[in-house]
Amino acid sequence: MTSDTNLTRRRYLQGAGAAGAALTMAGCLGGGGGGGSEEVELLHGWSGGDGQAAFDALLAGFEEEYPDVDVNANAIGGSGNTTLDARINTRLGNNNPPSSWAEWPGQNLTQFTSEDLLGDIEEDVWSQNNMKEAYLEGPQEAAQVGGSYVCVPTNIHRLNNVFYNVSVLEDAGIDAGSLETPADLVEAAATVEEETDAIGFAHAMSNPWTTLQLWACVFLGEHGTEAYDAFINGEGDVDKVQSSLETVAELSEYFNSDAGTVGFQEANQYVIDGEAAFFDNGDWAAQMYISQEDFEYGTDWDHIAFPGTEDYYSLNMDSWVFPADGPNPEDTKKWLTYCGTKDAQVRFNTNKGSIPPRSDVSTEEFGPFQTDQIGDFQDSEAQPPSIAHGLATTPEVLNNLKQATQSNFSTPSQSAAEETAQAYIDAF
Structure with missing residues (x-):
């Protein structure tokens, strides 16, 4: 796939690879990073506050569901995901993607899909746990690029x-x-x-x-x-x-x-x-x-x-993506499948202040503010991205x-x- 708004794959990898060399010399990668084949390596930008609490709750639920899967999770902090984005570009440039990382869905993903850097998870993930039927239309569309499901949205944030x-x-x-x-x-x-x-x-x-x-x-x-x-x-x-x-x-x-x-x-x-x-x-x-x-x-x-x-x-959303050539793909799919469950979305959203993208999640565990937001979403005439x-x-x-x-x-x-x-x- 090609796009005149993105670098070609070769230029993308060369440019990111050069940045990666500089970051590695500066010690920013902590010895090169990169999950081994026996673990699921997750990168995200929630290094504090509500985001960190939400991710910790999400990870705890996954570890309860899949106790035999080893997870190496790293928070790459920085305003507006700037630091995380730089790290991901570096890792992709070095042909060393993590198993998955937190990323904004929608048009933001074209920087990866235009170079075939994300894989299709429709059959292995989106066909599980009634996801296609339960996910709201907007989040489900945002999870796709060119008709292929490449990520799992975990939440919906209201901006206005x-x-x-x-x-x-x-x-x-x-x-x-x-x-x-x-x-x-x-x-x-x-x-x-x-x-x-x-x-x-x-x-x-x-x-x-x-x-x-x-x-x-x-x-x-x-x-x-x-x-x-x-x-x-x-x-x-x-x-x-x-x-x-x-x-x-x-x-x-x-x-x-x-x-x-x-x-x-x-x-x-x-x-x-x-x-x-x-x-x-x-x-x-x-x-x-x-x-x-x-x-x-x-x-x-x-x-x-x-x-x-x-x-x-x-609205805006957070999601977890599936790299086409990532390590330990089978266990990574377990992570993504869990992120699409009702349990995961209750754990994550009750801590994040957001609302779940699944329509079948009970509001019983949400506080009054989030319950009001869920009602406003359901009553809204439009959901501008x-x-x-x-x-x-x-x-x-x-x-x-x-x-x-x-x-x-x-x-x-x-x-x-x-x-x-x-x-x-x-x-x-």
């Missing part, structure tokens, strides 16, 4: 959330349920800063994906799914793109002063501490609230759909969008909106 501190909004006299448009959210953030000592809108900009994700929510809220679909298909309206960037610039007037240097967890902490009113991020952010003592859902913190997107469930996480865009396009954000909009402003909008259009 606005979380808020209940006390801060009460002090400011704001009813979150009354916010109907992104402009309303900007006005509410201004009111918070006028009426209280709190930050209007907590945000993190140390990595460009957070601002790209915020823009996508604003764009969806202002222009709807038709414009959104046109954009991700490379047919976006530059004027609409620019208007939403201008709204982000307006909202940035109420960001925390250290937004340019902090990550999303630090920004989210402002809401927990009562120092900020609003925060927009994926539902993984909710796990920080849930883990806090004496910080209760509906009483101390709450959330709404991003204003203007009430009928949408903008994530731009900032590669579900809707190829890696090349996503890299271009991030670069445009970093280069032109790292300090959001009205004057930067026009140039950034054109760069977003040109990203395709």
